[in-house]
Amino acid sequence: MNRKITTVLLVSNDREETKSFNIPTIHVQRFKKYFVSFLSLTALTVIFISYLLISLSSYSNEKQQLMNKIASMENDVKLIDSLNIKTKINDIENNILFFNNYLRERGIKPGDKQKDIGGAVDSNERYDLSVYDYYNNYSALLLSTANNLPLGYPFIGEMRSDYGYRPNPFGGRGSEFHKGLDLKGNIGDTVRCTGEGIVSQADWDKGYGKCVVIKHTYGIECLFGHLSEFNVTTGQKVKAGDVIGFIGSTGRSTGPHLHYEIRVNGIDINPHNFLTLN
Numbered sequence: 001m002n003r004k005i006t007t008v009l010l011v012s013n014d015r016e017e018t019k020s021f022n023i024p025t026i027h028v029q030r031f032k033k034y035f036v037s038f039l040s041l042t043a044l045t046v047i048f049i050s051y052l053l054i055s056l057s058s059y060s061n062e063k064q065q066l067m068n069k070i071a072s073m074e075n076d077v078k079l080i081d082s083l084n085i086k087t088k089i090n091d092i093e094n095n096i097l098f099f100n101n102y103l104r105e106r107g108i109k110p111g112d113k114q115k116d117i118g119g120a121v122d123s124n125e126r127y128d129l130s131v132y133d134y135y136n137n138y139s140a141l142l143l144s145t146a147n148n149l150p151l152g153y154p155f156i157g158e159m160r161s162d163y164g165y166r167p168n169p170f171g172g173r174g175s176e177f178h179k180g181l182d183l184k185g186n187i188g189d190t191v192r193c194t195g196e197g198i199v200s201q202a203d204w205d206k207g208y209g210k211c212v213v214i215k216h217t218y219g220i221e222c223l224f225g226h227l228s229e230f231n232v233t234t235g236q237k238v239k240a241g242d243v244i245g246f247i248g249s250t251g252r253s254t255g256p257h258l259h260y261e262i263r264v265n266g267i268d269i270n271p272h273n274f275l276t277l278n
């Protein structure tokens, strides 16, 4: 077999020494191929690593931007929560204020307003807004319930006869059950409605004389008897404080006074339950 040989000649700088050695030509040709392949592979590896580094840096930037965005959104949520809580607390305080004013107008002394119950709101802590909703709805319900209940006195006058058994006011023997309160007054004194409702009667009613009945919610009715004049008509809407008529002595009466009766589902109850909050 004829093997080609390549001679490699090494010469020193001063050309005085020379060295030579023979390599089969096929090895030299193979070495060229390997060398080119190696260079190509190295170039590809460098390009790939550079690409990875650039991608990683861009991903890291993107991640930082997202983290900043999340932090800013968290701050926004906290701010909105805090504003919501403030609004809800204001609503609750307003409801309580209305409620207290309403009771005061009805002649009932409300409790003193306590400021800043529970301390200041910590803006770094998350609160369950539903708790505030609950108290807000509750205070609104309280206000609307109070509006619809007959609270306080319809007329400020001397109590001449209380709810319950009493001797016959017209003299004679025995006693009778008195279904309401008798408040002494003068003919023409104003009688005021004690809660929001609808006039279901403004007419003469046997022993009650000129009589007004007002229907409230929860099956509650108020009766105002022995009036001299009416100031309302049947079907009229009324609210607490409205003048419904004037003190008189009509019907079965011994003198000018107001007979005030409260019924629940048609059954008379002690009006004292509604005169104060006790």
Ligand SMILES: [Zn+2]
Binding pocket: 161, 178, 180, 181, 182, 258, 259, 260
């Ligand atoms: Zn009476």
